[in-house]
Amino acid sequence: MKTLGRTDLPDEQQRALRSAVRWEWFTIGYTVVTIALIALVVGGSQAMKTAWIEDMLSLIPQISFLVALLLIRRGPTRAFPYGLHRAMGVGHLVAGVALLAVGGSLAVESLSGLLRAEHPAIGTVRVFGQTVWLGWFMVAVMSVTVIGPFFYGHAKAKLAPLLHNKVLFADADMAKADWTTTVASIVGVLGVGIGWWWLDGAAALFISVGIVWDGWKNSRAAVLDLIDQRARTEDDAEPQPLIAQIVRALDTQPWVRESAVRMRDMGQVFHVEAFVVPVRRTVSVAQVEAAREGIARMDWKMQDVVVIVVPKLPDEAER
Numbered sequence: 001m002k003t004l005g006r007t008d009l010p011d012e013q014q015r016a017l018r019s020a021v022r023w024e025w026f027t028i029g030y031t032v033v034t035i036a037l038i039a040l041v042v043g044g045s046q047a048m049k050t051a052w053i054e055d056m057l058s059l060i061p062q063i064s065f066l067v068a069l070l071l072i073r074r075g076p077t078r079a080f081p082y083g084l085h086r087a088m089g090v091g092h093l094v095a096g097v098a099l100l101a102v103g104g105s106l107a108v109e110s111l112s113g114l115l116r117a118e119h120p121a122i123g124t125v126r127v128f129g130q131t132v133w134l135g136w137f138m139v140a141v142m143s144v145t146v147i148g149p150f151f152y153g154h155a156k157a158k159l160a161p162l163l164h165n166k167v168l169f170a171d172a173d174m175a176k177a178d179w180t181t182t183v184a185s186i187v188g189v190l191g192v193g194i195g196w197w198w199l200d201g202a203a204a205l206f207i208s209v210g211i212v213w214d215g216w217k218n219s220r221a222a223v224l225d226l227i228d229q230r231a232r233t234e235d236d237a238e239p240q241p242l243i244a245q246i247v248r249a250l251d252t253q254p255w256v257r258e259s260a261v262r263m264r265d266m267g268q269v270f271h272v273e274a275f276v277v278p279v280r281r282t283v284s285v286a287q288v289e290a291a292r293e294g295i296a297r298m299d300w301k302m303q304d305v306v307v308i309v310v311p312k313l314p315d316e317a318e319r
Contacts, residue, residue, distance in 0.1 A: 005083035006075050007269055007303045016162040021069070023159070024062040027152050027175070031059055034145040041137045044121040046113055047188030047203035048138055050106050051181050054211055055145075058178070060098050061171035064091030068167065072267060082304065085267035089225050092167045096218030103211030110204035119197040122189065138189045142182045149178040160234050164268050164301055166225070169234045170218050177214075181207050230318065231263040231270055239318075240265075242302075246274060246295050247319050255279055255287050260317035269303035275310050275317050283309050 002009055009017065038052045071087035122135045153175030160169035184203040191199025221236050231240035243261050250259035255278055262273040274295060276288075292307045313319075 004072050004268055005085060005303060007300060010300050013162060013300060016159045020159045020163060020168055023152050023155050024065055028059060028062050030148045031055055037141045041134060041141050043123065043134050045138060045189050045192065045200050046110055046120055047185040047200050047207065050204040050207045051185040053102065053106060054181055054207060057099055057102055058174060060095040061167055064095050065167045067091060082266060085269055088167055088267035089222055092218060093222035096215050096222050099211055100215030100219055103208050103215050107205060107208035107212055110201055110208050114198060114201040120192055120200045122192050135189045135193050139186050142186050146179050146182040149175040164234050166221060166234055174214050181210060225265050228264045231265040242299055243318050245298060249294060250274060250276060250291060253291060255283060258313060260313040260319045262317050269301045271304040272302055274307045275313050276307060277313060278309055
C-alpha cells in the first residue's frame with residue numbers, strides 16, 4: 001500500500017496504513033467473538049440485548065474502512081477525474097446513518113419498556129450440578145469484553161491523525177467510549193438481581209442514547225464533508241491548519257500581492273485552489289508552476305493543487 005489514487009504515501013503513512021488495516025481486521029475478529037459470547041448469555045435483559053446489538057453495529061466502521069480502502073487506491077480516470085477518495089466519506093455516512101437509525105429504534109423500545117413497567121426476567125442455568133443465576137455469567141462476559149476496546153481504540157486514535165482518516169478516528173472514538181456501554185449493561189443486570197427492574201431499562205436507554213449520539217456525530221461530519229465544507233482536522237475540531245500555511249507561503253513570493261485558498265477534503269487528501277493577486281499585470285507560467293509545486297510539497301495530502309491568478313480574491317476564499 002504505497003499509493004492512494006495518484007498520491008505517493010510517505011514511509012510513515014505507509015506503515016500507519018498497514019497497521020490500521022491489521023487493527024481493523026483484529027477488531028472484526030475480536031467483535032465477532034464478543035457477539036458470540038454475549039449471544040450465549042443475553043437472556044431477558046434489555047440492557048444486554050441493546051449492548052449486543054451495539055456490538056454488531058460497531059462492525060460497520062471497520063468494514064466501511066476496508067471496503068473504501070479498496071476503492072481509494074485506484075487512480076483518477078476520465079470518468080472519475082478526482083479519483084475515488086469520496087468512497088471513504090460515503091462509508092463514513094453509511095456507518096453514521098446505520099448507528100442513528102438502529103440507536104433510535106432501540107431508544108424507543110427501551111423507553112416503551114420503561115413506560116409499560118416491563119419487568120425483565122433473568123433465569124438460572126445448571127452448571128456442574130449447581131443452579132447459578134444467569135446474571136453472573138452476563139456480568140462475567142461483559143467484564144471480559146471491555147478489555148479489547150481499550151487497546152485497539154487507543155491504537156487507532158494514534159493512527160487516524162497520521163492518515164487524516166475520519167472513519168478511523170470515529171472508529172477509535174467509539175471504541176474508547178465502549179466501556180460506558182459495558183458498565184451500563186452490568187449495572188442494568190445487577191439492578192434486576194437486587195429487584196430494581198427499572199434499572200435494566202434505564203441502562204438500555206442510556207446505551208441507546210450513546211449509539212444515537214455516535215450516529216449523529218458521524219452522519220453530520222460525513223454529510224458536511226460530502227457537501228464540501230472547508231477542510232478541517234481529522235477530528236473536525238478546527239479548520240485545517242494547512243490553509244493558513246499555504247497563504248503564508250504564497251504571500252512571501254515577491255510576485256504575489258495577496259492570496260487566499262479554498263480547500264476541500266476529498267476523504268484522505270485535499271483539493272486545493274489557491275487564488276493569487278499578482279503585483280504586476282504580467283505573470284510567467286514558471287512562477288505559477290513553482291508556486292503550485294511548492295504547495296504540493298508541503299504535505300502528502302495535497303493531491304490536487306491549482307494556482308489561479310485573479311484580479312481580486314473571491315470572498316469565500318480563506319486567508
